[in-house]
Amino acid sequence: MSESGKVTIAHGAGGKETWKIITELIVRRVPEQLRRTEGGIGIDKLDDGAVIRIDDKYIVVTIDSYTVKPLKFPGGNLGVLAASGTINDLLMMGAKPVAVEDAIIVEEGVSMELVSEIVNSFIEVLTDEGLAIIGGDFKVMPKGTLDIMVITSTGIGIAERPIVDTELRVGDSIVVTGPIAEHGATIIAAQLGMLDTVRGLSSDVKPLTKVMLPLLEKFGNYIHAARDPTRGGIASTLNEWASVIGKTIILKREEVPIRESVRSFLDMLGIDPLQVASEGIAVLGVDPEVTDELVKYLRSLGQVHARVIGKVVEPPSDVAKGKVLAETEVGGLVFVDTASVIVPRIC
């Protein structure tokens, strides 16, 4: 990374550039022995959260800043997004969510009614799921120095066995719990002022507690990787996974569940749904031995669109190592790239 350049939207979009800036700006500069606590999982894993080992307990800690424009959108608002995202990051690490601390920054002059509505949603989602809200910070930035509101949220959970995505291995099935790209498509439509003309779009933002906790209980040892495909969509998630383990992921494009409204809207814009954010689904890397049973169980939990969408294989060639390939209609394979869609303030 050149230090002479300027920060671009791509650096924060959740794709290659984000990964690169985090690695070069932060990870490499932290002395090796301080990239994690003893026996824990740290920043070098670039996972959804970090793990601190305390005696025989695994404490999972996550952090994320949430900034979305517009603040309210079909299916949710910034508060629902921040609460759900925090809960889901903990679940993706295999943890039971326990508590949250939040740091809220608001622009001077914003209506208290709006702030109150967003904060209420944030609190409601968390407390409905039984999380404690144990601390926080509240700051105001002068008019013109912040666009409305940012919520940064730290989640704390406890895992019996943390899910570390580097455990993904050859043979594993890639399972998705529901239709993709719904959050991102909705925000893009809102930002383009197209919500009135395009019907049927609504964000999927929600906590996955009622899906993931039973799943972890029943299949915990067989789930090798788990991620909520937010910024950058499942293309980013799968490329990161393939890259960290140095294998290839073969994606069956036609198996990826997408609602028709989302597909046709993104088609119209020429955007690949694989690169668009979800906020209410999980992508899992599952031991092939239990895959069918696990998908069946997901459907019994109400995730009726749950499906196997790919598998991890030995790289068929050198250039395919660490990459994601999709099967084409005529039987060939093409690379699936990480986010080229640069939509700011999506989550």
Added chain:
Amino acid sequence: MSESGKVTIAHGAGGKETWKIITELIVRRVPEQLRRTEGGIGIDKLDDGAVIRIDDKYIVVTIDSYTVKPLKFPGGNLGVLAASGTINDLLMMGAKPVAVEDAIIVEEGVSMELVSEIVNSFIEVLTDEGLAIIGGDFKVMPKGTLDIMVITSTGIGIAERPIVDTELRVGDSIVVTGPIAEHGATIIAAQLGMLDTVRGLSSDVKPLTKVMLPLLEKFGNYIHAARDPTRGGIASTLNEWASVIGKTIILKREEVPIRESVRSFLDMLGIDPLQVASEGIAVLGVDPEVTDELVKYLRSLGQVHARVIGKVVEPPSDVAKGKVLAETEVGGLVFVDTASVIVPRIC
């Protein structure tokens, strides 16, 4: 709090209004049983951090968003501020700092060199103190929607015996470890463009590890309250303390250590130094039995300006309950108010 109003700078200034908005917007809306985890210390204490009890261990977790203008100032920069503030919040809870997660938001178009310098300082301060950096987030907001950069930082520490400020009691001495108001005075001068004309101002921003860890080791059981007086200065800290325990704190104004450069600059502006932020000192509530010994020990640790500046007493009258009173030169008492100085983006 009226929901019909607008958010003002005062809501984020660390004084009465901040306390009020946090209480009314967040604390009261969280169901009582979810304001802390079982056996822990939570949001209702409004302390520097929260405590989660895990078996016989106390895990302390803090969160704060740091936004300062200018990003670089005499004595430090945003990175030094965020790292020091996080470490100090953990120390003030009686914890040994262990790890940090950070969420960085940068405005599109900012020079990579500047971001790199700030992040480097952040990492250096933390790793010099032995903290692990275990996770993070990096987001970019479009040009014009964020003024340069915000760092939100979550600190994780372990306490043998957490310091909960509500343990402050009648008879306790109020001790300050060093001269006050140095950070705030420096930032105010910078914001007013007066750094060239006013000499000798420099922020005191630094981690207090080398002071607080030995102090906790030697006097842990005798320190009933501890706080780094940042936003709102020691006036806010002491008023919050007096208020939560329903007692009165008598302040000996002339004993409060202030460097001449800071005093004369703030005098010129008519600002009370008691209301101005520090970033490298602690205010302690100390058992009177050990006060002299503790102050001597602080001085032996290099804190040569450490001094007793007040004490906790039974309220001399109903109106003095939960308030801070200062002795005047003629022997009377006056109220010490919380921050009326509304300086945004100071820490």
